[in-house]
Amino acid sequence: MQMRPLGRTELLVTPLGFGAFKIGRNEKVKYPQPYDLPDDATVERLLNGVLDAGINLMDTAPAYGISEDRIGKFLSSRRNEFVLSTKVGERFVNGESSFDFTAAGVRASVAESLHRLRTNVLDILFVHSNGDDLAIQQQTDVVPTLQKLKHAGYVRAIGFSGKTPAGAEAALEWADVVMVEYHLNDTSHAEFIASAASRGVGVVVKKGLASGHLPPADAIRFVLSNPHVASVIIGGLSLEHLKTNIAAVGSVVANLARD
Numbered sequence: 103m104q105m106r107p108l109g110r111t112e113l114l115v116t117p118l119g120f121g122a123f124k125i126g127r128n129e130k131v132k133y134p135q136p137y138d139l140p141d142d143a144t145v146e147r148l149l150n151g152v153l154d155a156g157i158n159l160m161d162t163a164p165a166y167g168i169s170e171d172r173i174g175k176f177l178s179s180r181r182n183e184f185v186l187s188t189k190v191g192e193r194f195v196n197g198e199s200s201f202d203f204t205a206a207g208v209r210a211s212v213a214e215s216l217h218r219l220r221t222n223v224l225d226i227l228f229v230h231s232n233g234d235d236l237a238i239q240q241q242t243d244v245v246p247t248l249q250k251l252k253h254a255g256y257v258r259a260i261g262f263s264g265k266t267p268a269g270a271e272a273a274l275e276w277a278d279v280v281m282v283e284y285h286l287n288d289t290s291h292a293e294f295i296a297s298a299a300s301r302g303v304g305v306v307v308k309k310g311l312a313s314g315h316l317p318p319a320d321a322i323r324f325v326l327s328n329p330h331v332a333s334v335i336i337g338g339l340s341l342e343h344l345k346t347n348i349a350a351v352g353s354v355v356a357n358l359a360r361d
Contacts, residue, residue, distance in 0.1 A: 109304025119159030121337035126169025163189040174220035189230035203242035235269020299330035
């Protein structure tokens with residue numbers, strides 16, 4: 103896959119990214135079908151297969167159960183081959199989410215993520231919003247703390263993964279990258295995506311398949327037909343399904359080139 107620039111950052115990402123939720127957590131999920139957590143051998147084959155298939159963006163989070171641990175365990179030897187994205191703010195322990203946007207909490211979370219992922223630097227660090235997007239940015243220490251972590255070299259790019267267009271707009275004042283929900287059934291962020299591009303802020307789309315409720319080929323075609331989207335994150339536990347999605351990306355890119 104041909105890589106795309108991620109806003110004003112120096113990072114290049116493939117138009118399809120891998121969402122590593124399902125390799126780490128299967129409790130309190132929004133997917134239409136339940137699933138078992140795969141064993142280590144299956145995860146090792148899957149993660150290496152993702153990179154071998156040409157995907158270079160790997161997205162995870164502390165709230166994704168044991169996802170970070172598994173990426174660190176099975177991909178640390180290939181760390182220079184992919185762009186690593188994780189988050190701060192949310193944890194998921196004993197079946198419950200909790201949120202901490204304090205400076206101490208953010209720093210502790212980053213230190214733990216670096217350890218679990220077996221890396222010295224995070225390529226992208228998103229704020230994992232609880233839905234109160236504006237208050238998080240305006241009334242907590244999370245933004246200045248992320249800026250300090252970036253300045254210190256622990257993070258290459260900082261961003262916001264929120265719930266609302268208003269929250270995404272507020273993030274344009276400080277973020278390098280913003281992650282938004284955007285798909286056939288929810289285009290509420292469409293105007294924001296164009297605005298972000300005009301400001302040099304990279305856009306990564308989450309839930310492009312509406313958490314598994316939309317046909318992959320049609321959903322991917324819709325998201326990537328927006329020229330301002332750098333990448334759409336797709337999860338899953340089937341490498342064959344992922345390769346089918348990669349083929350769908352190829353057809354979208356070819357059609358855009360002809361246009």
